[in-house]
Amino acid sequence: MGTTSKRILLATAVLAIFALLAASCGDDDTDSSVVVDPPVLDTVPQDLNQTTEPPPEEDPDPVDPEPDPPDTTEPDPPDTPDPEPVTGGTLVYAMQTLPTHFNGNIASGTPPNTPGSQLFASPLRFDGEWNPQPYLADSWEFSDNGTTLTLHLNENALFHDGEPVESHDVAFSIRMNQENHPFKPMFAAVTDLDTSDPHTLVIKMANPHPAILIAMSPALLPVFPEHVYGDVENIRDCTCNSTAGELVGSGPFVLDEFDTTNRVIRMSANEDFFMGRPYVDDIVIAVRPSVNELITEMENGEIHIGNVQGVADLQRVSNIDSLTVTPQGLEGIGAVVSMQFNLEDEVLAIKEVRQAIAYAIDKDFIIDELQGGLPFRAKSPIHPGSPYYDPDMEGYEFDQAKAAELLDAAGFPAGDDGKRGISLTIDAIPTADDYQSVVAEYAKSALADVGIDLELRASPDFGTWAGYLANRNYDITMQILFMWADPIIGVHRSFLESNIVPIPFANNSAYINPELEEMMLAAGTEADLDARAQSYREIQAVLAEDLPFHWIETLPTNTVYNTAVVQNPPLSIWGIMSPLHEVWLAQ
Amino acid sequence: MPTVAGTAVPKPVRVILARTGHALGLLVAVIFVGFTLLHLAPGDAADVINSISGGGDQEFIDQIRRDRGLDRPYHEQLIDYTLGVFTGDFDDSYQYQTPVRDFVLDRLWPTLLLTGTALLFAVIGGTLLGIYAARRPTKASSHFVTAVSLFGFSAPVFWTGIMLLLIFSLWLPILPTQGMHSLVLENDGWFDRQWDTFQHLVLPAFTLGFLYLAQYSRIARASMLEVLGSDYVRTARAKGLRERIVVYKHALRNAVIPVVTIAGLQFSQLLSGAVLVEVVFGWPGMGTLAFEAVLTRDAPILLGVLIVSTMVVIVVNLLTDLSYRIIDPRIRFGRT
Numbered sequence: 001m002g003t004t005s006k007r008i009l010l011a012t013a014v015l016a017i018f019a020l021l022a023a024s025c026g027d028d029d030t031d032s033s034v035v036v037d038p039p040v041l042d043t044v045p046q047d048l049n050q051t052t053e054p055p056p057e058e059d060p061d062p063v064d065p066e067p068d069p070p071d072t073t074e075p076d077p078p079d080t081p082d083p084e085p086v087t088g089g090t091l092v093y094a095m096q097t098l099p100t101h102f103n104g105n106i107a108s109g110t111p112p113n114t115p116g117s118q119l120f121a122s123p124l125r126f127d128g129e130w131n132p133q134p135y136l137a138d139s140w141e142f143s144d145n146g147t148t149l150t151l152h153l154n155e156n157a158l159f160h161d162g163e164p165v166e167s168h169d170v171a172f173s174i175r176m177n178q179e180n181h182p183f184k185p186m187f188a189a190v191t192d193l194d195t196s197d198p199h200t201l202v203i204k205m206a207n208p209h210p211a212i213l214i215a216m217s218p219a220l221l222p223v224f225p226e227h228v229y230g231d232v233e234n235i236r237d238c239t240c241n242s243t244a245g246e247l248v249g250s251g252p253f254v255l256d257e258f259d260t261t262n263r264v265i266r267m268s269a270n271e272d273f274f275m276g277r278p279y280v281d282d283i284v285i286a287v288r289p290s291v292n293e294l295i296t297e298m299e300n301g302e303i304h305i306g307n308v309q310g311v312a313d314l315q316r317v318s319n320i321d322s323l324t325v326t327p328q329g330l331e332g333i334g335a336v337v338s339m340q341f342n343l344e345d346e347v348l349a350i351k352e353v354r355q356a357i358a359y360a361i362d363k364d365f366i367i368d369e370l371q372g373g374l375p376f377r378a379k380s381p382i383h384p385g386s387p388y389y390d391p392d393m394e395g396y397e398f399d400q401a402k403a404a405e406l407l408d409a410a411g412f413p414a415g416d417d418g419k420r421g422i423s424l425t426i427d428a429i430p431t432a433d434d435y436q437s438v439v440a441e442y443a444k445s446a447l448a449d450v451g452i453d454l455e456l457r458a459s460p461d462f463g464t465w466a467g468y469l470a471n472r473n474y475d476i477t478m479q480i481l482f483m484w485a486d487p488i489i490g491v492h493r494s495f496l497e498s499n500i501v502p503i504p505f506a507n508n509s510a511y512i513n514p515e516l517e518e519m520m521l522a523a524g525t526e527a528d529l530d531a532r533a534q535s536y537r538e539i540q541a542v543l544a545e546d547l548p549f550h551w552i553e554t555l556p557t558n559t560v561y562n563t564a565v566v567q568n569p570p571l572s573i574w575g576i577m578s579p580l581h582e583v584w585l586a587q
Numbered sequence: 588m589p590t591v592a593g594t595a596v597p598k599p600v601r602v603i604l605a606r607t608g609h610a611l612g613l614l615v616a617v618i619f620v621g622f623t624l625l626h627l628a629p630g631d632a633a634d635v636i637n638s639i640s641g642g643g644d645q646e647f648i649d650q651i652r653r654d655r656g657l658d659r660p661y662h663e664q665l666i667d668y669t670l671g672v673f674t675g676d677f678d679d680s681y682q683y684q685t686p687v688r689d690f691v692l693d694r695l696w697p698t699l700l701l702t703g704t705a706l707l708f709a710v711i712g713g714t715l716l717g718i719y720a721a722r723r724p725t726k727a728s729s730h731f732v733t734a735v736s737l738f739g740f741s742a743p744v745f746w747t748g749i750m751l752l753l754i755f756s757l758w759l760p761i762l763p764t765q766g767m768h769s770l771v772l773e774n775d776g777w778f779d780r781q782w783d784t785f786q787h788l789v790l791p792a793f794t795l796g797f798l799y800l801a802q803y804s805r806i807a808r809a810s811m812l813e814v815l816g817s818d819y820v821r822t823a824r825a826k827g828l829r830e831r832i833v834v835y836k837h838a839l840r841n842a843v844i845p846v847v848t849i850a851g852l853q854f855s856q857l858l859s860g861a862v863l864v865e866v867v868f869g870w871p872g873m874g875t876l877a878f879e880a881v882l883t884r885d886a887p888i889l890l891g892v893l894i895v896s897t898m899v900v901i902v903v904n905l906l907t908d909l910s911y912r913i914i915d916p917r918i919r920f921g922r923t
Binding site: 092097098100182237260261262263264282284286288289290292293296297299300302303431460461462463464503 | 690756757
């Protein structure tokens with residue numbers, strides 16, 4: 001009798017443990033099984049992939065005709081007609097990487113700019129449709145020939161120490177940017193800065209340079225006080241770029257604490273902000289490298305806004321009722337996923353081979369099957385959200401017969417076993433698997449179908465991969481390039497002969513085309529925006545023909561926010577990297 | 588033991604000196620191996636800094652290499668680095684360009700707090716569970732302890748962590764999810780902050796401790812069973828001592844020695860286990876620091892964490908050695 005009862009007890013105990021486990025897993029499981037019925041379409045307008053229109057202009061409608069309650073994605077703040085903004089509360093949002101500084105004049109990227117855009121104002125800001133809006137500059141105008149830009153600065157703008165923001169401060173910031181920022185094309189054309197009137201800055205340029213407007217976004221040209229930073233000898237190493245008490249900004253929030261141990265940045269509202277005191281009292285930026293835990297914290301309301309990329313992660317957040325997911329916000333960065341070719345390889349140097357590879361890859365399969373329909377289709381280095389993107393251009397539609405034909409013509413006929421004697425390696429950036437190694441794996445099997453052997457080479461970390469790229473020690477690599485608002489900043493660099501240098505994200509394909517360079521030079525300095533757009537269409541056509549890269553899709557940098565709490569969420573092209581003084585919290 | 592040259596030096600001091608000598612050798616070896624491996628890996632600070640800033644020119648890259656002395660021969664860099672470590676200079680982080688020492692020291696306390704709490708929990712909890720099971724070796728409750736132990740031992744620590752997070756932070760939102768402090772703290776008094784930290788500590792320390800709790804309870808149970816059957820325990824019982832005194836005063840002292848041995852030996856494993864737990868719970872310790880350094884290829888930080896962890900392990904082993912001598916009079920200095 002003793003042993004029987006013992007066994008029963010033991011069995012019950014074990015069962016109890018498993019039941020507990022099952023309960024905890026089960027919670028998760030039911031969540032993911034819901035995925036099947038009302039798919040991601042609810043929150044992410046998937047059909048954008050099929051259309052050729054840029055995302056911001058698209059209507060979030062379809063598939064589901066019945067009007068949905070406020071928690072779906074609408075381009076506008078998804079709340080009732082006229083909610084009265086409420087002052088107060090602490091806005092908490094997340095970023096992935098701990099920044100090293102907050103100075104957008106020495107480098108741009110989500111780490112420095114996410115806090116930096118709250119601490120520093122800039123001459124202009126941009127809405128969700130790529131239109132410049134007044135910020136420190138109330139108004140601005142180009143001269144007729146496009147070589148002079150005059151900014152009329154707001155006379156009430158003050159730095160955090162109470163000093164007024166004047167034209168010499170903006171000029172000082174432009175010079176700091178010219179000397180330190182790796183994106184040289186932003187202000188390289190600027191030859192002279194006239195600051196004779198404290199509230200008018202006259203910028204003279206060597207040639208027309210329309211991209212200068214977007215280069216004056218908060219992420220690219222934060223305005224620093226000359227009277228504080230003017231004497232700093234080496235601005236790159238200055239603790240004044242990130243230390244509370246030393247940093248003096250011009251933006252809607254004031255830095256209270258940068259805690260690198262707990263990876264938290266705290267700011268409070270700038271009471272004297274010239275556009276009106278921010279609605280929220282405080283901002284807390286939490287660094288969350290792990291998306292899994294970020295989502296948990298967003299679900300239980302500890303964090304209000306975050307950006308999510310991974311396929312499974314996006315599907316998980318789409319199923320959390322309290323959160324809204326939108327592809328808007330951060331189009332300005334314009335990340336495009338591509339396959340980059342090293343043209344120094346004797347096989348890849350043949351254009352027909354590159355084109356054949358492009359035809360052999362099924363983008364629809366990648367986007368719809370591998371990535372849940374989240375990315376938008378890309379056909380050129382210009383992000384489909386940009387006004388310079390050419391939606392009508394020919395992509396490389398999946399066509400294996402065409403690929404085989406091109407390979408035959410290039411002198412690589414298929415042998416008896418179907419192989420063509422081409423053997424290549426492919427690399428992938430190790431930090432974005434869903435959009436890198438997964439695509440590379442697919443490419444391996446897709447190219448095997450047309451007789452090309454592709455071997456995947458893994459890199460243990462980002463630096464290793466960047467080293468391969470910089471030294472052109474690769475055949476094909478998966479790539480993610482950021483356009484940074486204007487093609488002149490993030491697109492030209494990949495195709496200039498002078499930029500064939502052992503540095504990552506330069507011209508690492510060793511692509512040389514003097515004619516294209518002339519076209520790019522002309523487009524970059526074209527003052528008429530319609531003519532400029534036309535020039536970029538022609539440039540995209542040349543690139544699509546030459547194919548130094550095979551552009552596949554955008555990198556989804558979806559903004560996720562707590563629907564009930566965050567009102568007037570930041571959905572402009574710079575998303576969370578734009579000033580957040582108009583965001584308010586419903587509590 | 589023959590006393591030759593060392594008669595003037597008392598035994599405990601000699602033991603400690605010898606240990607320190609070993610420790611220094613070990614430390615130099617760790618520096619050499621760590622530095623060499625990281626040096627051999629392709630890509631350097633210049634690539635890292637450049638890729639962070641989204642691409643710069645050759646001049647910028649050369650400048651970084653010159654500034655950081657990366658253009659010098661390998662042996663010079665190694666010697667400089669080793670000498671630096673012994674003077675407390677662990678070089679600068681590639682990414683943040685600030686001294687690694689500050690980073691690692693900032694993160695040392697949270698890691699010690701986490702591993703220390705987990706270790707205490709595992710040793711005390713494990714021993715008590717072991718004793719409990721040993722006193723009723725055939726009862727169902729003893730089997731229950733065994734089942735829990737085996738479960739804790741076999742579940743991967745990150746899985747346990749995520750499950751506990753889901754249960755206690757999301758499902759029953761009673762404990763915080765990430766970090767060591769709340770992002771927004773309503774009351775900011777001293778006591779509020781300690782309580783806040785404690786709440787944040789519960790899940791990670793339990794997760795990390797649970798793994799070892801299992802092992803220690805098994806060891807304590809086995810060793811207790813053995814001790815309870817020995818002659819001196821029978822004598823103690825025979826002279827009429829109460830069972831509680833027999834177990835907790837007489838038997839425990841001997842039974843706990845294997846637990847302490849294993850706990851000391853396993854401290855290095857506890858540190859590596861802490862890496863995963865810290866990452867899951869966003870605990871701002873050396874584990875997350877190392878993890879991020881790996882991802883961003885910040886070799887000086889990685890090396891700094893490695894060296895400081897080595898030091899911690901060395902110190903803990905020394906303490907373990909000393910603690911035997913306290914627990915077990917038979918291995919006091921001079922009597923070995």
